[in-house]
Amino acid sequence: MKYYFIAGERSGDTHAARLLRELKQQDPAADFRYWGGDQMQAEGGELVRHYRELAVMGFWETATSILKFRGYLKECQRDVLAYQPDVLVLVDYGGFNLRMAAWAKEHGIRVFYYISPKIWAWNQSRGEKIKALVDKMFVILPFEEEFYQRFDYRVDYVGNPTADEVADFVPDPNFLTQNGLDPERQIIAVLPGSRKQEIEEMLHEMLAVLPAFQEYQFVVAGVSNLDRAYYQHFERNGIKLVIDQAFNLLSRASAALVTSGTATLETALFDVPQVVCYRTSGLTYAVGKALIKVPYISLVNLIVGREVVPEFIQGKFTARNLLDELKRLLTNKAYVARQRAGYAELRQKMGQPGTARHTAALMVKYLREAQPAAA
Structure with a gap:
């Protein structure tokens, strides 16, 4: 045919x-x-x-x-x-x-x-x-x-093809060495999206929490459709950048700050505790709020039908809120266990690969x- x-x-x-x-x-x-x-x-x-x-x-x-x-x-x-x-x-x-x-x-x-x-x-x-x-x-x-x-x-x-891609993924054993990452320090993954406008809105705020977490490595997931030079002004104070290696990064991460999109689903399927973030212009947000008919922005919460992962949108997306939430993800075992129980429910709803x-x-x-x- x-x-x-x-x-x-x-x-x-x-x-x-x-x-x-x-x-x-x-x-x-x-x-x-x-x-x-x-x-x-x-x-x-x-x-x-x-x-x-x-x-x-x-x-x-x-x-x-x-x-x-x-x-x-x-x-x-x-x-x-x-x-x-x-x-x-x-x-x-x-x-x-x-x-x-x-x-x-x-x-x-x-x-x-x-x-x-x-x-x-x-x-x-x-x-x-x-x-x-x-x-x-x-x-x-x-x-x-x-x-x-x-x-x-x-x-x-x-x-879901994203679930298939995660199921088929084989981690690169040389990922840490090739990207100059310290094998002794836990990783916080930062997934700011793939569009330049999106990254401009998100990444500075996401990285503003770094001084409170000096014992961790912050690693940004970049994409090759943007010039590596674009990310250079974010590479400071020990922040690392990896390009087109989000799955390898998530397979090693202890927690993640994630811009809303498919990355929220990928993060959940790797069982990584996460905070979902999103901010856009005031006008775009006002129009979107009037038109959008769903209670959540993350695919994780939409699929499960309840809040599994926290969503910090627009005015709630602040460095202070991110800092407090990230501390909970890194120190509160009961809280993380509840999020991971939601991830298990997510996988059950999505079915077999x-x-x-x-x-x-x-x-x-x-x-x-x-x-x-x-x-």
């Missing part, structure tokens, strides 16, 4: 690549064409556009970006029609992919969606739109199954069921 994938971001490239690998096992005749990245390309098939070229799509404010966005849509639509796939597989990336889903529906092209847009957080009415446009939805957060039931829409919970394998099996099953019976 012929599969046309659209993954417009780095994380989508990672998750789609695993799915391509499993689809080749489930469907030996599979043929792939896609918008994606290097990891998908390593699995074979034809790369049409790299996700790096699509970065402009985030800047909706300028007329030039809107024109480019529309141009990419038209280009993608022409290419899909020329390829004539058995299915269009959309991976997250809601702004672009929901438009492609609407277009595909008009043209009678079957649509599968892997990793739902986070419509449960805001603009929940789009559930009806997705129900109308998407033939099969494969979700990676347990509560999304229940969310879509509100719209009388059956979706498949397939597990094998997300890509499970998704691939379901996709092939649904496609074969939809094929006309042989005469």
Whole structure:
């Protein structure tokens, strides 16, 4: 069968690549064409556009970006029609992919969606739109199954790829030596996010607590999509930086300060006690607070359905609050035990690993069921 994938971001490239690998096992005749990245390309098939070229799509404010966005849509639509796939597989990336889903529906092209847009957080009415446009939805957060039931829409919970990545991870025994870290001192991991604006808001406050914890090593998880030189003004007073080694860092950490996002889930799956942090501009926060319809910002708390990890957002995100909370995580064993009990509940709710394998099996099953019976 012929599969046309659209993954417009780095994380989508990672998750789609695993799915391509499993689809080749489930469907030996599979043929792939896609918008994606290097990891998908390593699995074979034809790369049409790299996700790096699509970065402009985030800047909706300028007329030039809107024109480019529309141009990419038209280009993608022409290419899909020329390829004539058995299915269009959309991976997250809601702004672009929901438009492609609407277009595909008009043209009678079957649509599968892997990793739902986070419509449960805001603009929940789009559930009806997705129900109308998407033939099969494969979700990676347990509560999304229940969310879509509100719209009388059956979706498949397939597990979580982040849990798979953590389960498959093998720590590097040379991590400490290669990064100049002291094997005798405990590590506090600092995960400030991957976007420059995010890091500017978060990292100075996170590191302001360092003087109260001189016996520990503070290690910042940097990312390679930002120039290492950008982090240099944070590397002071013994603060260490590691690039693209968050899993190795978490496998060694005693506690973590984490910017809200997938990193909160990764930290929990490594069983590391954490404080979740987030701050943005006053205007953005006011707008977000009015629109967002969920009680928590961390995936850990959202999945478990209660507060497992503390969330210091906006005005509560202060060095004083971080200092007090970090002391509790490092000294209060009963408090840490309660957080880790919540982590165990999280793992139970997420289920067994094998997300890509499970998704691939379901996709092939649904496609074969939809094929006309042989005469």
